[in-house]
Amino acid sequence: MPLYTLEINGTKREVEVAAGTSLLWVLREHLGLTGTKYGCGIAICGACVIHVDGTPMRACVLNVEAISEGQRLKTIEGLSEAGDHPLQKAWIEAQAPQCGYCQSGQIMQAAALLEANPSPSREEIKSHMNSVLCRCGTYLRILKAIELAAQNHSPAES
Amino acid sequence: MNRRHFLKSSGGVAIFIGMSGLLPQLISCNDPKKIGEQLTKQPLTAWVKIAGDGSMVICNPAAEMGQGSMTSLPLIFAEEMDADWSRVSVEFSPQEADIYGGEGWSPGTKLMFTVGSRTTKSYYTVMRKAGAQARYVLLHSAAKHWEVPVSELTTSESFVIHETSDRRMSYGDLVPFLEMPEVLPEIGEEQLKKKKDFRLIGKVIPRTEIPAKVDGSAQFAIDIRLPEMVYGVMERGNLHGATPTLTNKTEIESLEGVLKIVTLPYAIGIIGSTLEQALEAKKKLQINWSDSEASGHNSQRVYERYKKMASAQNPGKILIEKGDVATAMKKAAKTYTADFRNDYVCHAQMEPLNAVVQVSADLQSAEVWVGSQQGPDTKLGVPAILGIPPEKVNVHLQYLGGGFGRRSMNDFVEECTLLAREVAPRPLKLLWTREDDFTYGAFRPLSFQRIVAGTNAGGELTSFSHCVVGDGGNLVASGAANDHYNIPNQRAEWREASNGIRLKHWRAVGHGPNKFAIECTLDEIARDQGLDPVAFRRRLMSDSPRALATLEKAAELSDWDGATRQGRAKGVAFVEHGSLGTGICEISLNRDTGVIRVHNFWIAVDAGVIIHPDNVRAQMEGGILMGMSSVLKEQITIEEGRVQQTNYNTYQLLRMQEIPDKIETYLIDSEAHPEGVGETATPMVAGAIANAFLKLTGKQLRHMPFTPDRVLEVLNS
Structure with a gap:
């Protein structure tokens, strides 16, 4: 092989x-x-x-x-050294996961968004994240987590 | 070696609190050798371990599928143990129901089965008493050490305190001085903490397993990799129960990496060296399938037969009989008849079914790694397959990538065992593909429901008759009772149909379809009588103050009586599923496309003592979104017995762009015994949406799911 x-x-x-x-x-x-x-x-x-x-x-x-x-x-x-990417921290703050199975995909999808667009609007987040399924229904908290991470890292805040 | 030395030398693992039934089984501390044996060999009756540095491990006896058991059950234990929560970590307990079982179906029995929203309810007292016993051991040991009476000691956040002599000692520091009492006292309810003294229960506590769920380290059974592991896959077809005949066995056997072909009555199994080789061979299988009981079943045409069955004179199995419905109907000033339908839905949990099983070379023992909602024997059917005693099977429970009832059926564990036996002692990972998960799913049954209701001259609901037609007994019958509506004459009956389709409990089970039918009927009557739907229910709930309180609170949260924005309408539904809840949603409708948009959901819930409030909110949010997904989109259809959906492209779930702006949950404070919350929100959704739709359009949605096509058909009718 x-x-x-x-x-x-x-x-x-x-x-x-x-x-x-x-x-x-x-x-x-x-x-x-x-x-x-x-x-x-x-x-x-x-x-x-x-x-x-x-x-x-x-x-x-x-x-x-x-x-x-x-x-x-x-x-x-490989997203962060110690599980401390702003999104990972925000995910914990929002207590987003339930079963957790989809969350790696959700976080990786969100990380790509924030790299391209550090302060996305709510509609931009929804549109970008629409392609990742969650069966437990954690979408509201995922949305919150991404907004938290974006806020914590927006130039205006830092 | 004296006992103290032993305790110090055993890795700091020191407190073992035994429970068997309500009577503790204690390790004799006078015999270190015996302790050693029990520590290393016995499936020990242990809930907590503590190290000298004060760190503790508390066992969680329930499955963790996102519902939060990994936090809420140990939290109850830690509350009574008076432990410092910041020093607690959590592990799954061994799967041994005699030791770790919660209250079973009947009094005095024990069960490890994470189903029916029973976990918190059935473990609340178990965990409290076990935690109190752990605290007692600490108190007893401190009393011996300080030579003071136990009655003079108190505890606070992992410290034992003797106020009289102004001494305090941490739980960790007590480890070298632990004295196991010969007999643990029975802990009575009156010795447990009062609600006002809770430090942990009811507080904002982050979930213990969430950090592992954001960095990829949380381990699901599908993630298990073992040395020498091989892979199993199966082709089960899409005609449930059909028997396969493999026509190209020689070709498959000659494929690279194929180790074995295993024929089951309903499937062909392949064991491969790698997953990709096994999957490649699965694709190449040529199978002739027999007919089965499902042959000829057409799900969308079966409703005509069900309707005739509902119209037949002979009643089915009576589920509920209260008062005299027949007489009340004759006396009724007005009667109402409404028919409701619901299609099959699938669990579609994100982690496809899988397990890893290793059978020993002599076939006399087995190790099982699985995400299961467990089962009545906790060994998931493995002992019977191997013909070995239950104690020879060791189940390592992993996180579940979704359960929703699908993982309370252990068919996949049994399959994995059958394949693993063929390659013993090599471990085998069985994987269901997503296609397997849909085509050979076990669905919430399709059903037809007819409600006939009667009102008196004053517009009061005096009789209510609910006929459910469908497969699966309790799978279609649950939730037909109206215990919180004061309707003097009630009947519910089930008329059995059988179509050979695999069926299973699906979150909230019959409550979904039944509450849909009940709640819609109430609104249709209220509308006809010119009554407000909340006001109509308020009268019906006059004898049920806790239910009424949820109605009033939800109405208040949603500003029910206030103005609604142009183009929107609100709808209400009440659900009892252990806990009581009222949900109100606000929707709008695109009349060109038939797409219903849910903007807001407000929920008031009474679940007794709330252990973990944020988690209850999460369950409400998830329950509503899963409800919306099933009510607006999800549909399994059967044609000529064959399941038509194969993956998430043809079985569509709710996505982020379809979520409401807000789901707001109000938790009603209560002293009552905790009730489950996992299945209370989901069954609210259909009724609430359909009732909002009725208000908005004057039309009735009576067939789930409310797909755009169906909505347009109703609108144009």
Whole structure:
């Protein structure tokens, strides 16, 4: 089987899998980065959102060979050193998660938004986050958490 | 080795509070060897561990699926133990009902089953008494150490205090001096803290497991990886109960990584070296499926048959009979008849079903890693499959990526065990794909309901007859009772239909469809009588002050009597599901597209003593959003017995752009025993929306879900 080298969370990782293997299984089952979740396998629920060169993407529909060696992957495990990204702190402050299963995807999706747009409007947040499902119904608190994180980091506040 | 030395040398793990039934089983502290054996070997009857530095681990005996048990149950324990909450961490207890069970279905029995919103209710007293016993051990030990009577000691936030001699000692510092009493005293209700003295219960406390849920470290069963682990997947088809015949077995066996094919009566299982290899082989399976009981079932056409059944003369199984409905109907000044329908819905929990099982080489024991709502035997059916005693099965409970009733059925654990046995002693992870989860789901049943109600000359509701037609007994019957409405003559009955579709409890079970039918009927009567819906219910609740208080409070929060914005309307619904709640929503409608928009929801709930207020609010918010999702969007349809939906693209859930601006919850203060809150909000939604729609349009929504097509059809009727 071919050997692939991936740069994940700043570290080069090698993995030997069949071509065509989804990046999601590579991350979760081969490399043990299980914070990225399997929800649908067809890029419709958002539980597996990771960043590829800063862009939020669905790991479940990316094949391992589609990632070139220079590309940087970031998963929830690499979002911050100590779980203290402004969004992670805001998520705790808002007590957002219930079952928690979708939350890695939610946070990674939100992190990409704030990087591109540090002070989004409520409608911009809803629009950006609309593609990530939560079955427990934590959307109101996710919205609150993103607004909190944006406030805490807006230039006007700092 | 003396006992003190032993306690010091055993990693600081020192207090073991045993409970078996209400009588404690204590470790004999005169025999360190026996303690050692029990600590290392026995499934010990233990609720709390404490280290010399004062840090504690308290056990949570319930599943954690987002409902907050990982905080609320240990919090109750810590309250009575008088522990410093900042030093508490929480772990799942072993799955042993004799030791960790809550109150079972019948008095004197024990159960570990996180279902029916029973957790807080059934564990409240258990956790309080266990916490009080832990405190007693600390008091007893301090009394011995200081040589003072126990009665002179008090506690405060992890300190034992002897005021007379002005001495205090932290729980951690007491560890080397622990003395296990020979007998733990029975703790009576009167010895427990009074509500006014609570430091933790009812306060704002962050949930213990949330930090792990924001950095990816929270472990779900699907995240388990073990050395030598292999993977199992299954093809079960989309015709429930059909038997498979595999026609390309040789081809599948020759695929790279395929270790074994396992045939079940309803599925073909594949064991693969890697997940991707197993999944690849699953895609290539060629299977002929037999007919099954579900063959020929068409969900959207079955309503005609159900309607005929509801119209037949012979009654079904009587669920409720109060007064004399027949006579009351004859005397009624006016009667009302309304029919309601609800399609199948699926749990669609975000974590697909999965488990990891490792069967020992001699097939005489097993380790199980699973996110389960547990079950009556706590061993999830594994012992029966392997033909071994329950004590040979060790269940490691993990966080659940959603339950909603689906994980109270352990079919996936049984499947995983069957496959794991084939590869023993290698561990096996079984994964259901999302497609498996929908096509072989276990749904909330489709049902048809007919309500016939009668009023007297004064417009008072005097009789109420509710006929439910559908599969599944209590799955369709729950919630048909009107215990908080003063209607003198009531009857509810169930007429059984069977279609071979797999069914299961789905959050709030029959309450969803039944409260929809009941609450809509009330509004239709009120409207016909020219009465305000809140005023109409106020009269009906005259004998039920707690229910009435939720109605009054919700009306106040929503400014029910005030003006509503142009193009909007408010609707009300009441639900009892252990706790009592009234919900009022405000909606608008796009008359071109048929899309209903919910702008606000106001809820007042009486759940007895509130353990963890923010968590109750979270349950109300989540319950409303899951209710909106199911009422406005979700629909499983069956054609010729085959489930039509396969993934979230064809089974759509509520998304962020569809949420209300606000869900406001008011918690009514109470001294009553706590009741569950997980299933009180969801069944409010259908009635509240349909009643708002009636006010807005004069038209009746009587078939869930209220999809845009159906809304337009009703509007144009």
